[in-house]
Ligand SMILES: Nc1nc2c(ncn2[C@@H]2O[C@H](COP(=O)(O)OP(=O)(O)OP(=O)(O)O)[C@@H](O)[C@H]2O)c(=O)[nH]1
């Protein structure tokens with residue numbers, strides 16, 4: 001059955017403007033679309049004090065209830081994260097399933113996970129998220145989706161489900177720990193190479209750049225979180241070999257559980273010598289995206305690395321707007337940056353040259369005794 005959702009966002013004069021709230025809901029709607037959910041109505045509510053029991057006030061809930069009936073919706077998605085209590089109360093009042101931003105991101109991650117590691121990481125994050133929110137509708141939902149074998153209605157069963165979930169969480173942590181150790185050994189074998197990681201907000205073109213530079217064949221799609229698994233390729237540019245990794249994108253309010261669970265995937269970013277931070281300059285909110293990426297990098301302890309800032313999708317800008325942006329950026333920022341279009345192959349050589357420069361600098365730093373002629377030899381065997 002097609003899921004039809006009403007989206008709810010809030011704004012207030014103190015810290016979220018109405019325009020920001022609109023943009024957040026548009027992003028939420030894109031998240032819903034990526035998850036196969038149809039957004040049938042958006043509510044942007046001016047809210048100054050959060051109601052600890054129901055997040056929004058009772059009047060607003062009645063208004064949402066009326067919309068559910070009018071539009072035959074079967075889901076309400078809140079852009080802000082709800083406490084487990086708010087979840088339960090709202091669900092009881094509205095009588096349909098409730099999701100928040102974290103919940104929908106987890107849903108997408110679950111659909112997109114490919115490797116065993118990504119699947120385990122997503123399952124761990126989902127269970128940690130579900131545990132305090134377990135209600136009848138949730139258990140029912142999990143059963144429908146062939147989830148984790150939850151039993152169903154009744155407080156007794158919910159208690160049993162909680163115990164099952166806790167056991168599974170412990171098991172998953174153990175398994176992930178093993179995988180992490182194996183990955184660490186694998187990465188040790190590649191220590192001689194300079195490592196470059198592509199980072200950025202989701203849907204900015206990281207995988208497209210990976211495909212262009214490394215002739216990789218990773219999935220690049222107009223979807224949020226198309227990439228969940230890290231792909232690493234050995235690349236040689238101008239006789240300069242290095243390892244290039246494409247990995248999961250960031251988004252505002254990325255659930256903390258997910259960052260925690262994805263630490264082993266993000267280890268690739270963590271252990272990189274250089275970051276290539278890709279920005280979608282055609283997005284009006286690119287500055288906020290840069291901030292979100294930096295905060296996430298800080299959270300995983302990876303902010304202090306030499307970074308090349310790449311503004312992608314310049315083909316979508318008017319030439320005069322692009323010139324203005326370039327000028328204002330160059331004036332205000334230090335550090336290397338480049339404006340490109342992967343689509344139309346604009347400034348790709350400039351991008352490559354700047355990257356090569358940074359990679360060579362790292363080799364000089366890593367191996368001060370060598371000169372450029374003696375960089376590690378690139379061959380085509382596995383990593
Ligand atoms: N117009 C335009 N679109 C681009 C450009 N580069 C990438 N795209 C498109 O942007 C979308 C996202 O590209 P991806 O390479 O999948 O982006 P990503 O950052 O890897 O995204 P996630 O893995 O989902 O976080 C795709 O539809 C690409 O075709 C560009 O230079 N110009």
Ligand SMILES: [Mg+2]
Pocket residue numbers: 206207208219220226227247
């Ligand atoms: Mg990608």
